[in-house]
Amino acid sequence: MNHAVVHYHEIALKGKNRPLFVRKLVENIRGALKDLPLRWVEGVGGGVLLTFGNPVSSEAVAERLRWVFGIANFSLGSLGSRDLDSLKQEIARALDGRELQSFRVRTRRSDKSFPQNSMEVDRELGKCLVDRFHWPVQLEDPELTVHVEIAPKKTFFSFEKIAGPGGLPVGISGRVMTLISGGIDSPVAAYRMMQRGCMVDFVHFHSYPFLSKASIEKVEELIPLFQRHQKTISLFLVPFGEIQQEVVAKAPEPLRVILYRRLMARIAERLAKKQKALALVTGESLGQVASQTLENLRAIEQSVEIPIFRPLIGMDKIEIENSARKIGTYEISIQEDQDCCQLFIPKNPTTKAHWRSLEQAEKSLDIEGLTQQGIDRTILKKFSC
Numbered sequence: 001m002n003h004a005v006v007h008y009h010e011i012a013l014k015g016k017n018r019p020l021f022v023r024k025l026v027e028n029i030r031g032a033l034k035d036l037p038l039r040w041v042e043g044v045g046g047g048v049l050l051t052f053g054n055p056v057s058s059e060a061v062a063e064r065l066r067w068v069f070g071i072a073n074f075s076l077g078s079l080g081s082r083d084l085d086s087l088k089q090e091i092a093r094a095l096d097g098r099e100l101q102s103f104r105v106r107t108r109r110s111d112k113s114f115p116q117n118s119m120e121v122d123r124e125l126g127k128c129l130v131d132r133f134h135w136p137v138q139l140e141d142p143e144l145t146v147h148v149e150i151a152p153k154k155t156f157f158s159f160e161k162i163a164g165p166g167g168l169p170v171g172i173s174g175r176v177m178t179l180i181s182g183g184i185d186s187p188v189a190a191y192r193m194m195q196r197g198c199m200v201d202f203v204h205f206h207s208y209p210f211l212s213k214a215s216i217e218k219v220e221e222l223i224p225l226f227q228r229h230q231k232t233i234s235l236f237l238v239p240f241g242e243i244q245q246e247v248v249a250k251a252p253e254p255l256r257v258i259l260y261r262r263l264m265a266r267i268a269e270r271l272a273k274k275q276k277a278l279a280l281v282t283g284e285s286l287g288q289v290a291s292q293t294l295e296n297l298r299a300i301e302q303s304v305e306i307p308i309f310r311p312l313i314g315m316d317k318i319e320i321e322n323s324a325r326k327i328g329t330y331e332i333s334i335q336e337d338q339d340c341c342q343l344f345i346p347k348n349p350t351t352k353a354h355w356r357s358l359e360q361a362e363k364s365l366d367i368e369g370l371t372q373q374g375i376d377r378t379i380l381k382k383f384s385c
């Protein structure tokens, strides 16, 4: 196989900005196929044609392209002649030796100067294949679909169309900082932001050496799953145990979790600024646990200036778990670990943190000093493919 055609969906709606989106998509496709002999990339009709220098395995190309955000679907195949009679022979030759119960032809013609329209190509090519192989035509759910694309100066055919992950190309929407915990929710939140075109950096708060390194290891195990979409990822590891000790020593017990979260948000905000990230992202969903009531989410929000995005806010746990299974993070997330928030957890955490009591509690803490301590002890790990 020497060629592939990639189709985008949402990008096609972008009007004047479309070339910008397509350029980003092409850049990401090149990145994903870096280890394969990709020679040319060019626009054809409403898609992008990829030409490989040597024949490549369909599986190798498919395995890489199916993770590139912005791709609606793609087909792996060959270039054909511009003359319908020759094209028919080429396609028939490519199908030689197959045994099929049914087939159909689907043509897209973006080159309106081509002498036959798409229905005529469907009909003529279909007839040629029936005459030659005697396979029945079936328009609904056939065993094989012959896809033909007639674009200006190029004709392409293939026998399969593979779904891409949709969305927008990573990087087109700017950069965000995701607070990732090693639980089920935050990886799904990060995935959703990547799917909307964001470059995602990660920050993880851990309580090593008070607790084991398990949560750090889990987060590091999740990173390669995200690298299928975004090649280079920065992970900030913040030691949080001593900061928690300080909160435990000086603040009322029911407020602890919200005070942890406000400190996490402040540290993450500073890291985000360093990275030129424009928002924080969390896996919070309204009402899921005591710390995620409307009042508490607002109390966390008020500790920082940067916006906090919560892409899972309206999803229930089952929906989130199903998404986690689909994107492959679930099995890692359910492994046993010790999250820093399990350390010094209060018996009765507040569900309605009031700003006045938080303000009071934070007066007894050196908020600036603790935030800076978090930043100073942060370790940055860079992952690149």
Ligand code: ATP
Pocket (backbone or CB within 6 Å): 178, 179, 180, 181, 182, 183, 184, 185, 186, 187, 203, 204, 205, 206, 281, 282, 283, 284, 288, 289, 291, 292, 339, 340, 341
């Ligand atoms: P998750 O499944 O993502 O852990 P959760 O349902 O367990 O979420 P919480 O523990 O209340 O909910 O955490 C809410 C959000 O706060 C998480 O989704 C994550 O974005 C952030 N968070 C919690 N703990 C950490 C941590 N140790 N490091 C970084 N972010 C964290």
Ligand code: MG
Pocket (backbone or CB within 6 Å): 181, 183, 184, 339
């Ligand atoms: Mg959690």
